Amino acid sequence: MTTPNPASLSLNTATTRKRWGLAQAIEGCARHGIRGIAPWRDLLHAMGVEAAARAIRSNELTVTGLCRGGMFTAPDAAGRAAAIEDNRRAIEEAHALDAQCLVLVAGGLPAGSKDIAGARLHVQEAIATILPYARQAGVALAIEPLHPMYAADRACINSLAHALDVCDAVDPQRAGGIGVDVDVYHVWWDPQLEAQILRAGKSRLHAFHICDWLVPTRDLLNDRGMMGDGVIDIPRIRGWVEQAGYTGFHEVEIFSQLDWWERDPDEVLKVCKERHAQCC
Amino acid sequence: MTTPNPASLSLNTATTRKRWGLAQAIEGCARHGIRGIAPWRDLLHAMGVEAAARAIRSNELTVTGLCRGGMFTAPDAAGRAAAIEDNRRAIEEAHALDAQCLVLVAGGLPAGSKDIAGARLHVQEAIATILPYARQAGVALAIEPLHPMYAADRACINSLAHALDVCDAVDPQRAGGIGVDVDVYHVWWDPQLEAQILRAGKSRLHAFHICDWLVPTRDLLNDRGMMGDGVIDIPRIRGWVEQAGYTGFHEVEIFSQLDWWERDPDEVLKVCKERHAQCC
Numbered sequence: 001m002t003t004p005n006p007a008s009l010s011l012n013t014a015t016t017r018k019r020w021g022l023a024q025a026i027e028g029c030a031r032h033g034i035r036g037i038a039p040w041r042d043l044l045h046a047m048g049v050e051a052a053a054r055a056i057r058s059n060e061l062t063v064t065g066l067c068r069g070g071m072f073t074a075p076d077a078a079g080r081a082a083a084i085e086d087n088r089r090a091i092e093e094a095h096a097l098d099a100q101c102l103v104l105v106a107g108g109l110p111a112g113s114k115d116i117a118g119a120r121l122h123v124q125e126a127i128a129t130i131l132p133y134a135r136q137a138g139v140a141l142a143i144e145p146l147h148p149m150y151a152a153d154r155a156c157i158n159s160l161a162h163a164l165d166v167c168d169a170v171d172p173q174r175a176g177g178i179g180v181d182v183d184v185y186h187v188w189w190d191p192q193l194e195a196q197i198l199r200a201g202k203s204r205l206h207a208f209h210i211c212d213w214l215v216p217t218r219d220l221l222n223d224r225g226m227m228g229d230g231v232i233d234i235p236r237i238r239g240w241v242e243q244a245g246y247t248g249f250h251e252v253e254i255f256s257q258l259d260w261w262e263r264d265p266d267e268v269l270k271v272c273k274e275r276h277a278q279c280c
Numbered sequence: 281m282t283t284p285n286p287a288s289l290s291l292n293t294a295t296t297r298k299r300w301g302l303a304q305a306i307e308g309c310a311r312h313g314i315r316g317i318a319p320w321r322d323l324l325h326a327m328g329v330e331a332a333a334r335a336i337r338s339n340e341l342t343v344t345g346l347c348r349g350g351m352f353t354a355p356d357a358a359g360r361a362a363a364i365e366d367n368r369r370a371i372e373e374a375h376a377l378d379a380q381c382l383v384l385v386a387g388g389l390p391a392g393s394k395d396i397a398g399a400r401l402h403v404q405e406a407i408a409t410i411l412p413y414a415r416q417a418g419v420a421l422a423i424e425p426l427h428p429m430y431a432a433d434r435a436c437i438n439s440l441a442h443a444l445d446v447c448d449a450v451d452p453q454r455a456g457g458i459g460v461d462v463d464v465y466h467v468w469w470d471p472q473l474e475a476q477i478l479r480a481g482k483s484r485l486h487a488f489h490i491c492d493w494l495v496p497t498r499d500l501l502n503d504r505g506m507m508g509d510g511v512i513d514i515p516r517i518r519g520w521v522e523q524a525g526y527t528g529f530h531e532v533e534i535f536s537q538l539d540w541w542e543r544d545p546d547e548v549l550k551v552c553k554e555r556h557a558q559c560c
Contacts, residue, residue, distance in 0.1 A: 109495075114513040116469065149429045151469035152495045152511045162471050189396065189431035191442050215389075215432045220497055231432045233394040 004238065004250060009276045010036025010064040012209065012253035013043050016268060018261040022047040025265075026055045032269045036064040036249040038207075039097070041090065049096050056097060063099040064249040065142065065181065065207045066090065072126035073107035073119045073156065080122060083107070087130045094139045100248065101142040101206040102134065103181050106155040119156045127178070128170040135177040142181035142206035143167065149220055160187055160196035167204055179204035182241060183253065185211050185224055188232040194240050202245025210234055210280055211254045222257035226271060228279030238280060250280060284518065284530060289556045290316025290344040292489065292533035293323050296548060298541035302327040305545075306335045312549045316344040316529040318487075319377070321370065329376050336377060343379040344529040345422065345461065345487045346370065352406035353387035353399045353436065360402060363387070367410045374419040380528065381422040381486040382414065383461050386435040399436045407458070408450040415457040422486035423447065424461035429500055440467055440476035447484055459484035462521060463533065465491050465504055468512040474520050482525025490514055490560055491534045502537035506551060508559030518560060530560060 011034050013025045020028060022043040029037050037056065044052055044066070056063060069090040074080045087104075094102040106123045109116060127141065134141050143163040146155035157163050163180045171178045180200055187193055197205070212230030217223050227234055238250070252272045254260050260268050291314050293305045300308060302323040309317050317336065324332055324346070336343060349370040354360045367384075374382040386403045389396060407421065414421050423443040426435035437443050443460045451458045460480055467473055477485070492510030497503050507514055518530070532552045534540050540548050 109511055114511050116513075117471075120471065147428060148469040149427065149497070149500075152493055156469075158469055159471070189428040189436075189438055191397075191400065191439070213432055217429070217500055220429075220500060231389055231394050233396075 004276060004280050006273065006277060007035050008248070008250050009034050009273060010038055010062070010249040010251040011269065011272070012038040012065075012067065012251050013040050014067070015252055015254045015260065015272070016265040017043065020265045022052055023055060026052070026059055026061065028265055028269055029061055030059040032266075032273060034269065034273070036062045036251065038063065038065040038067055038251050038253070040067045041093065044093060049093050053096050062249065063097045064251050065101045065103045066094040066097060066099040068103045068105050068144075069141070070104035070155075071107040072123045073110050075110040075112065080126065084126060084129055087126070088133055091130065091134050091137050091139050095137040099139065101140040101179070101181065103207065104141055104143045105146060106143070106157040108151065108153040108156055116151065116156050123156060124166050124169055127166060131170055131178055140206050141178045143179070144181040144183055145186055147186040159190055159192070160200070161192055164196060164199055164204065174203065176203060179206040181207040181209060182237075183209035184232050184234055184237050185209070185213060188213060188237065193237065197240045197244050200244060205241055205244055205246040205248075207251060208238070208241050208246060208248060209251045209253045211252060218258065222255040224254045224256055226254060226260060227252070227275040234280045250276065252276070284556060284560050286553065286557060287315050288528070288530050289314050289553060290318055290342070290529040290531040291549065291552070292318040292345075292347065292531050293320050294347070295532055295534045295540065295552070296545040297323065300545045302332055303335060306332070306339055306341065308545055308549055309341055310339040312546075312553060314549065314553070316342045316531065318343065318345040318347055318531050318533070320347045321373065324373060329373050333376050342529065343377045344531050345381045345383045346374040346377060346379040348383040348385050348424075349421070350384035350435070351387040352403045353390050355390040355392065360406065364406060364409055367406070368413055371410065371414050371417050371419050375417040379419065381420040381459070381461065383487065384421055384423045385426060386423070386437040388431065388433040388436055396431065396436050403436060404446050404449055407446060411450055411458055420486050421458045422461035423459070424463055425466055427466040439470055439472070440480070441472055444476060444479055444484065454483065456483060459486040461487040461489060462517070463489035464512050464514055464517050465489070465493060468493060468517065473517065477520045477524050480524060485521055485524055485526040485528075487531060488518070488521050488526060488528060489531045489533045491532060498538065502535040504534045504536055506534060506540060507532070507555040514560045530556065532556070
């Protein structure tokens with residue numbers, strides 16, 4: 001396995017969100033020679049979309065994804081319609097940033113519901129609804145399957161196979177504009193992972209996220225590890241996405257209440273670069 | 281959906297393990313009219329196998345499973361051989377108790393390893409090794425796929441499909457003696473669940489475990505919910521296992537540091553019976 005190209009590193013702003021706003025993250029990437037950035041929308045709104053787009057352009061950064069659209073599930077039709085509207089705004093923002101994709105996190109069970117099959121159907125319908133709008137805007141949609149431990153409260157799409165089934169359903173001709181985001185944290189355990197990455201192929205692999213799975217994991221949400229500190233064989237998974245034709249960025253997304261969010265973000269970016277070279 | 285038969289309720293001793301030893305759990309089941317029990321081996325050893333078998337027989341309880349065998353992964357051959365030996369002892373204990381099955385939890389990644397595919401291969405080889413011994417003892421083996429959040433540290437078999445693939449590999453003729461344990465906590469999120477339960481069929485469905493998935497889940501290990509307190513559609517899953525031909529017990533297994541382990545076990549059993557009738 002060859003060492004990853006340092007120019008392929010991207011910073012997802014979740015990694016530095018506790019201490020840096022988007023403007024600081026943009027400057028940080030420029031200072032550390034990191035060429036990609038993936039903003040979260042709350043930070044984007046705080047900075048302002050136009051100001052962010054200008055700062056990103058002037059620093060010649062690539063926006064490897066906008067986090068996040070989706071969250072399509074709701075107890076009623078009004079809630080689902082509001083989600084569609086919000087996703088249209090997210091598509092406009094992704095267009096304004098020239099983002100390589102808009103990441104879609106499905107949404108979990110609506111409050112009070114135990115009908116996960118029904119929730120999954122609503123998600124698929126919602127993605128079908130926004131896809132023409134995204135195509136018109138030139139924004140690729142990337143469904144991110146989340147780890148099954150988030151099935152109830154965050155995302156009812158929990159495997160790459162399921163995400164690709166949704167792609168097939170909404171884009172049976174593979175006309176494009178819809179694909180997946182492979183985050184190693186969510187899918188590393190899946191015995192079907194290699195086969196499903198190859199099934200996705202270059203045309204549906206829109207983003208590749210890296211971090212690590214810690215043992216023990218002390219919190220379901222915010223205890224992700226820095227690459228190399230956990231048990232995920234990241235080079236092997238990178239090999240599979242490259243074998244499938246992916247040539248894009250490797251985006252570091254670390255939610256870490258107990259560790260990395262407590263550190264100086266300049267230190268975090270330095271370690272990200274080192275670990276990207278050594279462990280990915 | 282019909283109400284479950286109250287006579288199908290079984291108590292897994294994990295549910296009361298903080299306050300009751302096995303003798304107390306046996307007496308508790310008898311007192312509450314619960315007809316099945318599934319001991320964990322540490323409690324079994326503390327009571328003594330012969331004494332436990334006598335007490336279970338004299339109370340006319342059915343042992344719906346012995347928890348647990350498995351844990352086959354280890355960093356070296358000596359460790360794996362020791363695991364095989366321990367599983368032979370577990371089979372003897374299951375035989376002594378006339379248990380309906382020995383539950384197998386695969387084991388996670390060996391210390392220092394990131395090779396989950398290799399670990400899975402070792403697990404399959406180990407199950408193939410113990411299967412003839414289990415058949416000779418008349419003990420059915422039940423592979424329990426654990427939730428993917430336990431892939432690193434407890435079990436590298438994380439879906440019913442994978443567990444059944446292992447069954448197919450070690451018992452290609454379906455001669456019997458090897459099957460699965462469906463625990464709703466571990467598999468409720470799986471979009472393939474219904475299809476895989478039907479694939480298993482009556483001959484490979486050896487146990488059915490119930491509890492609930494809480495939102496939020498505050499701890500990865502010990503925050504399982506009482507049936508009805510979470511988001512799992514238990515009646516629907518029970519319908520699938522019954523459709524597949526399963527007519528066995530419904531075994532309550534609740535790890536709950538923050539709630540049910542803190543309560544009087546007599547109260548816990550009372551609630552188990554109520555919720556079994558109302559929510560399963």
